Amino acid sequence: MEFLTFPSEKHCFTELLDSSNGEEEKMLACEEDLEMNPFDGLPYSSHYYELLKEREELPIWKVKYAFMEILLHNQIVIVSGDAKSGKSSQIPQWCAEYCLSVQYRYGGVVCTQVHMQTAVWLALHVADEMDVNLGHEVGYVIPFESCCTTETILRYCTDDMLQREMMSIPLLSSYGVVILDDVHERTVPTDVLIGLLKGVLLSRPELKLVIITAPHMSSKLQDYYSSAPLIRVENKHHVDVVYTCTIQKDHFLSALRLLFEIHHTKERGDIVVFLACEQEIEKAYQIIRQEGSNLNPDLGELVPVTLYPRQKEVIFKENEDEEKCCKNYKRKVLLTTSFGESLVWIKTATFVIDVGVERRKVHNPRIRADSIIMQPISKSQAEMRKQILGTSSSGKLFCLYPEEFTYKEMKLHSQAKIQESNLTSMVLFLKRMAIAGLGHCDFINRPAPESLMQALEDLDYLAALDNYGNLSEIGIIMSEFPLDPQLSKSILASYEFNCVDEMLTIAAMVTATNCFSRPPPGTEEIALTCWRKFSHLAGDHFTLINVFKAYKETIANSTSQYYDVEKWCRDYFLNCSALRMAEVIRAELADIIKCIELPISKPDFGSKENILNIKKALLSGYFMQIARDVDGSGNYLMLTHRQIAQLHPFSAYYNTRRIPEWVLFHEFCISENNCIRVVSEISPDLFVELAPQYYFSNLPPSESKDILQEVINHLSPVSTTKEEQKTNGKDKEYEKYPQTPAEQRCIIQ
Template sequence: KTLSLNKYKQMEFVTFSSEKHSLSELLDSTDGEEEGISICEDLELNPFDGLPYSSRYYKLLKEREELLVWKVKYAFMESLLHNQIVIVSGDAKTGKSSQVPQWCAEYGLSVHFQHGVIVCTQAHKQTAVWLALRVADEMDVNIGHEVGYVVPFENCCDNETILRYCTDNMLQREMMSIPLLSCYGVIILDEVHERTVSTDVLLGLLKDVLISRPELKLVIITSQHMSSKLQSYYSNVPLIRVENKHHVEVVYTCGIQKDHFLSALRLLFEIHHSKEKGDIVIFLACEQEIEKAFQIIKQERSNLNPDLGELIPVPLYPSQKDIVLKPNEDKCCKKYRRKVVLTMSFGEALVWIDTATFVIDVGMERRKVYNPRIRADALVMQSISKSQAETRKQILGTFSPGKLFCLYPEEFTYKEMKPLRTAKIQESNLTSMVLFLKRMDIAGFGHCDFIERPAPESLMQALEDLDYLAALDNDGNLSEFGIIMSEFPLDPQLSKSILVSCEFDCVDEMLTIAAMVTAPNCFSHPPPGTEEIALTCRQKFLHPAGDHFTLINVFKAYKEASTNSTSQYYDVEKWCRDYFLNCSALRMAEAIRAELTEIMKRVELPISKPAFGLKENVLNLKKALLSGYFMQIARDVDGSGNYLMLTHRQVAQLHPFSAYYNTRRIPEWAVFHEFSIAENNYIRVVSEISPDLFVELAPQYYFSNLPPSESKDILQETINHLSPVSTMEEEQKNSEDKDYGKYPETPTEQRCIIQ
């Protein structure tokens, strides 16, 4: 089913209803030049591809018309016709995310897509993919043609796509090359209440874009709690409300639970023993609790009465996994199977099963809150918001009564819960966002009217980091180096390491490292009782130089297993299971690496030949890593693996997946990829470095700004040993010149020079 966009524009269909057009109407409204269309008066044609509707279309149409959102279709279309901005607010599972974009596509068809096609953003890539598949089915068109999706490192669209779903960060990146987004006639921002950094940035930048493009339409889809805030932000624009009046019984506890995790599991088994039918959704506090609950349910279900049916635990990780739960009745299975969905905050939008009868909400979440003073995330346990609690109630099935168990007293919602979820822009590292805004400033769109301004301290820290990374010039604008860094959909530190690898002839290996640390963790958590086997398997990939090099070994082994596989999908899956590796994560790393390679070719950067295994290559890789991650250095202060961060007084240990864990050879100085403050402070993805390398590659004025410590004294001795020149004079000179990466009497400037 394909039809060119020009043919869409030739069709004179103006309709805002579900009425269809016969073939004779189609021929009357076109120039008669279409070929290959058989004339059949009694067949209704799909105006989006010019072909007759299938029988499945009518079946799905009946289901669509039963959705709660369908009642407001006429009101929405009228508002869209007469206003530039429309806000749609409503409860979960009312059909907003699937139907509103289709109605916008109808509007686009009515104006012949003269102002552009339709795009709908999502906070999660899983949701974008699933919605695109569902909507293509409902519109009776082919996925990847009329309807498609664009998510990080995956593009399922072509030039004929008229409705695309994408993640908010992908639309944000598209603005770098098309600031006015001139290819779109209607932009739909969905899940605005998730308050991601990219969504907040888009809300601000689109204000100026709408002024520059009066013909552009903006549709905002959000929850009820966020609608009034958005109306004020956009000066009282039309609001379409969709309400779910389905009855849900809410049960609160008498007091705060001492252990919310065990309380949730006890309640799960009580529900199962009650013999009440229906699937269960449990909202836990963090990913570790999801993993722990998954293992406990798997162990305990063998001890349950088989007459009660089988418990099927389904872990749903919003940040890492690619699982989206779809309706599945298991009709072919005679034995009753009860799915138990284990998820956490931000998982509300990913639960698509209509068979959920029970929801268990612990009322707590573990959030990452970035601290700009120490450049690290702190994992903070806190209560969820009132809007989150309300959304979890709406997860329950639309067509059957449900029950919500809140493991906290009712007064807790009024005394402890905030009305709205804290915006991510208030809690995140903003270095990538500031780099993007600096890039947009080149096109005259650098100013962003944030709905909630980020903390000045976070913005200053982001600017300082970009300055350290040589991304800014002396006037505070993007340098040529910074412009190229912004081309990569990566953390700026990782982008810097890739660019510098061109200088050190280790691009091939650096691309692999970048892909592996960007993808989810490739090591699977072993089931209880298999920890020793998993450790033995991991040791086969270990590299003495550190974890970054171990990741290269894992990726190379995976690629070899894929090449040697006779039945590729099955054998690679089995190979990954045998070695306790996450196959989906490795596939993602493969896709990321391929896209990074394409970017390197597009910006005409050299890609060196593979040289992994050579001593010189190991040294060059460490130099490339340090050029980007010199702000993430730690030193073992007592010889027993207690690492003190160079930038602050926090202490951490090696992560259990590290190549150095449980070995006698613990590096004194190490560069790490990630550090979070929690009960167990771990540094992840760690490789050994030397003080000499650090002082050679880190900016001198960054070193000067480090707080006093024993580690800094050791580094100062190294600098003094390398140069007889007065340290004070050299520091002053470097502070004034801001000569990135240059140290006293260093024979060559270790920077990537882009021709």
């Protein structure tokens, strides 16, 4: 078989042809034909040859021939390499060459990414290197956005989007090569794909699987895939590592102090700062903007750039032309957190500041809540931060911790997300895959049994499972939405309560990034005054509808669609990119509603009946997230456990100083200052009407439960009869199967 070579290469892969059949030999491309781009049939541009020279300098290029040979003769290939070696950009192109050489008879190439930003940036970069058009030969698919056609040869996508594609095409028949990138980050979707693809490979012997990972995980993957061939790529570089003598009392202030000290040395080079959490990114951004204006202009300008691993933000790429035109020197400061290593694409980074700790979210299945814990990063993460400077001849890594801290406090590797996350969405997906015959997932690391049981129990409460533990009709429809199952259930309930339009807006707003921007120091009161204009007495969910409506009205009335809207957002301390994302998400959800043929009711926001109906729809999905003010001062006790929380400062209730007794909340994390986010007032009557009786009966004893029981006891006989018919139906079904309790009925294969 012949693999397409580049014009500058003077040899063909003749050795590979020896093992090919006669039909494939006829596909040999002569060297004189290589001046034409085989992917679009057009002549190569001069820009292509310029980029080709740069590509040939990448460490990964040395193993191209070996990779192509192994790919030809094996179904699975594992590529282990350091950061900045070119793995994510070059290997997918080589796989596209392989698919082209066999005339796409098995399909094209898909390459998964952990971060949305990386998928978009790589698609742009690779389309440029291949000299083709983005959205045609090369494209990307990320949540709520697709830049592909049916003819796309190579597509980058997030791991969760490939997972969703498997719901409709379980065997991924449209692909000849599947590439799983950044496997070492161990996200839940990536781990699920690793397990499911084992079965797909058995069903499709012609399918190729390429796994790209960091060196520390290569042996584990080889064992998992029965000694699959491994290609190791090294990126030799010299980095000066400077450690502190002691642990820093305040790592955040120490990092900023060091940042300004580096800037004052006038030593050229951009700076990457690894902070502990996203809140520190926001805070650092504001401080750098504020203090930067007071610096000596001769030092140059500090340009802070935020890189959020879990959010869709613009990935920064240096603009060399802009740098040449600029009179004053500009130093970029890239602010990111753990697992933000793959987001740093600039080649001009000379300094890295590493605080050595991270705030990590860990799910506690017993109390159905996340905990925020501060802990040291892993040794493998610390090593990857050195590799960011691989392209710099004089890079310096400043570790704000002693060297012995690395050996004594840091674990070898980070914990897999599947062992510390809420698995309800994952279990819903696997139940859906079981319908297609791919329910068995051979996890590389088995999830905790209590996490699986909590997920199964929650799906059972949401009526997503039938009596045998399989997906119910409601569960199948819920799985169609790329949302948290509770939110999906609320959307389905909104059909019953005639408030679909409003519920779609709420779903889009809580799924997108927070629409309220953190105000700069000194402007907090101004921001609060602006936000009060959107406040709704019924709660934060309704306030979000007001914000979205005002945003849409501003777009409709603006003369310049973008400039006026951005100015309006700045004036009201709102995040314009978050609102744009909410607009996109809402449109996508509306399309899904149409596909499953659920009619969207006419908007009726503001009427008493509509407000009540929205609360009913929300309660249908979020009855497990109820809290009660126990002392009249805003100390909310969770109904499901003994945790106490306060209202988040962004809450409309927080700003108006009104404290409702019973609330439904969208999010809660156990942290230093426990807060419940996106809160709306409800009544006990609504709760007992809409929460399943078998959920209520399982609640732990408490004063709140006693109050709810009194409400149930005081219901009229008619209402009680209706409630029994509505909620006890499932209890009666349980009685039919006394020998199979929920724990045994709901089994993940």
